[in-house]
Amino acid sequence: MLDDSIALTMETRREDIPDWDSFNYVNFIVAVELEFGVKFKVADIESFPNVGSIVEETKKILA
Amino acid sequence: MLAERTFTKADQARFAAVSGDRNPVHLDAVLARRTQAGAPVVHGVHLLLWGLEALVRTEPALPPMRRLKAQFKHFAAVDERVAVTATRTEASCILRFVAAGMTIAQLVVEFGAAVRAAEALSAEPVPAPAEAHDLSFDAMTGRSGRLAFASPPDAIAMMFPAASRWLDPRRVAALAATTLLVGMVCPGLHSIYAGLTVEACDESVPEDRLSFRVTATDPRVRSVHMAVAGGGIAGAVQSYARMPPTPQASVQDLADLVEPDEFRGASALIVGGSRGLGEVTAKLLAAGGARVAISYRVGGAEAEAVAEEIRSAGGVCETLAYDASLPAEPQLAGLAAAPTHAYYFATPKIFGAQSALFARARLDTFLNVYVDGFLNLAEALRARRRDVSLFYPSSVAVTERPRGMLEYAMAKAAGETLCAEMNQALPPLHVTVDRLPRLRSDQTASVIGGSLPSPAGRLLPFVRETQSWPRKAETRSARVDPLQIGSAG
Numbered sequence: 335m336l337d338d339s340i341a342l343t344m345e346t347r348r349e350d351i352p353d354w355d356s357f358n359y360v361n362f363i364v365a366v367e368l369e370f371g372v373k374f375k376v377a378d379i380e381s382f383p384n385v386g387s388i389v390e391e392t393k394k395i396l397a
Numbered sequence: 398m399l400a401e402r403t404f405t406k407a408d409q410a411r412f413a414a415v416s417g418d419r420n421p422v423h424l425d426a427v428l429a430r431r432t433q434a435g436a437p438v439v440h441g442v443h444l445l446l447w448g449l450e451a452l453v454r455t456e457p458a459l460p461p462m463r464r465l466k467a468q469f470k471h472f473a474a475v476d477e478r479v480a481v482t483a484t485r486t487e488a489s490c491i492l493r494f495v496a497a498g499m500t501i502a503q504l505v506v507e508f509g510a511a512v513r514a515a516e517a518l519s520a521e522p523v524p525a526p527a528e529a530h531d532l533s534f535d536a537m538t539g540r541s542g543r544l545a546f547a548s549p550p551d552a553i554a555m556m557f558p559a560a561s562r563w564l565d566p567r568r569v570a571a572l573a574a575t576t577l578l579v580g581m582v583c584p585g586l587h588s589i590y591a592g593l594t595v596e597a598c599d600e601s602v603p604e605d606r607l608s609f610r611v612t613a614t615d616p617r618v619r620s621v622h623m624a625v626a627g628g629g630i631a632g633a634v635q636s637y638a639r640m641p642p643t644p645q646a647s648v649q650d651l652a653d654l655v656e657p658d659e660f661r662g663a664s665a666l667i668v669g670g671s672r673g674l675g676e677v678t679a680k681l682l683a684a685g686g687a688r689v690a691i692s693y694r695v696g697g698a699e700a701e702a703v704a705e706e707i708r709s710a711g712g713v714c715e716t717l718a719y720d721a722s723l724p725a726e727p728q729l730a731g732l733a734a735a736p737t738h739a740y741y742f743a744t745p746k747i748f749g750a751q752s753a754l755f756a757r758a759r760l761d762t763f764l765n766v767y768v769d770g771f772l773n774l775a776e777a778l779r780a781r782r783r784d785v786s787l788f789y790p791s792s793v794a795v796t797e798r799p800r801g802m803l804e805y806a807m808a809k810a811a812g813e814t815l816c817a818e819m820n821q822a823l824p825p826l827h828v829t830v831d832r833l834p835r836l837r838s839d840q841t842a843s844v845i846g847g848s849l850p851s852p853a854g855r856l857l858p859f860v861r862e863t864q865s866w867p868r869k870a871e872t873r874s875a876r877v878d879p880l881q882i883g884s885a886g
Contacts, residue, residue, distance in 0.1 A: 357470070357471075357589070357591075357637075358470065360618045360620070360637070361591070363618070364618060374617075376617045379617065
């Protein structure tokens with residue numbers, strides 16, 4: 335991620351972040367996976383509505 | 398600001414020649430428009446080396462490089478203005494590359510002594526290929542080799558003399574070899590270079606080769622990570638294997654959806670029929686017995702391939718060059734028959750990076766095609782047949798307004814209003830309008846592929862609606878909604 339000024343909340347959606355695109359999104363997802371040692375399903379990657387859903391899925395995998 | 402410039406087609410060709418990265422996404426306007434980029438784009442490493450060149454020219458006594466970390470975030474189009482700024486500290490310098498008000502790439506330079514010796518990652522020699530390898534994703538897993546530089550380091554040094562003096566020509570050549578690796582070897586033809594992290598290394602026997610090994614692939618997001626070493630650098634390269642251009646259904650497949658004589662007697666012009674939704678529409682009409690003419694702006698060979706497929710299936714199809722931003726009348730002169738129906742799929746590149754809420758120039762680009770171009774075509778066709786029936790593909794973006802698509806939505810909304818006015822003012826000419834969702838095409842391709850619906854099922858009801866015009870006067874007067882959005886099917 336190039337922009338350290340982005341403040342994420344559980345409600346943040348892809349469309350809330352200026353200049354966000356699928357390329358950034360994939361980079362973000364991969365970074366989350368590396369950080370937490372998880373692997374999301376493709377269907378989930380395509381449909382996460384917001385940051386909260388990514389957090390919830392991460393918790394579910396780690397539980 | 399450190400420096401500013403545009404990268405021209407000639408600049409691209411020059412860098413491609415010395416780096417060996419002749420991937421069509423950088424050089425070929427026809428093939429590049431079938432990628433996510435939509436148009437030829439600057440090599441990321443070209444940006445990187447230009448930034449370093451500008452940095453060293455500004456500060457000739459720069460400390461030695463220990464580590465470089467580059468991220469290529471957005472494409473920079475050929476002929477687009479790019480600026481680079483530098484933020485310097487004692488230990489590092491951050492270069493930000495900005496186009497159209499947004500950061501498209503970032504390079505962090507850390508200063509210090511070379512940290513380790515480079516170790517070759519493979520003994521298998523790989524020559525610099527003349528054409529980009531077209532690998533399956535599975536074939537990328539575990540791939541390795543020792544890739545020969547495409548040019549001697551001195552050739553690269555001529556393009557980037559200050560950076561070469563600072564880094565050493567061989568290290569600059571090795572950086573250039575990373576784009577040769579990504580763009581031509583692995584992932585190759587369908588690649589996106591996402592970034593690299595390399596450290597300066599001391600080599601006991603310097604060689605003009607970059608060894609590489611694929612260290613991780615992820616088929617879910619089509620990422621390809623590689624370790625690289627050679628030419629005085631060692632580190633990692635991040636890339637993606639983008640989806641190949643979206644193939645549309647064949648005439649044979651689409652023939653199952655229509656009756657063989659359903660559109661017989663019609664002569665349909667499909668503007669933008671060489672690929673995507675226009676290609677599907679042309680094939681549906683031809684499968685139903687219509688005589689079709691498909692237009693292209695730059696993809697003449699693609700249009701001819703679609704036409705040949707239609708002819709081979711027993712249909713009648715001609716092709717013509719047509720630019721929606723130019724007067725329609727002279728461009729239609731070569732048509733064999735006056736079209737009874739016309740479908741307008743002309744479009745600029747839709748999806749693109751943008752920083753501002755609203756960009757007037759972007760709106761003008763869309764209006765030029767979606768409003769002026771459509772009216773221009775309709776008037777030229779109406780001069781041939783007063784009862785011509787046209788299809789105008791609008792978009793759900795008009796109401797959904799996805800972020801970053803404001804100008805597109807505005808222009809399509811303006812086009813809808815124009816169509817409504819035409820239906821009221823120009824009968825028996827008729828325009829059928831549909832707000833299309835995102836359908837599978839080159840314009841909607843992503844590294845996560847395959848989830849969007851194919852276009853045929855969505856388009857067919859509106860093809861039938863368009864083909865049902867002209868109608869008898871009493872039928873027309875019974876209709877109250879001139880836009881007819883969502884009325885078919």
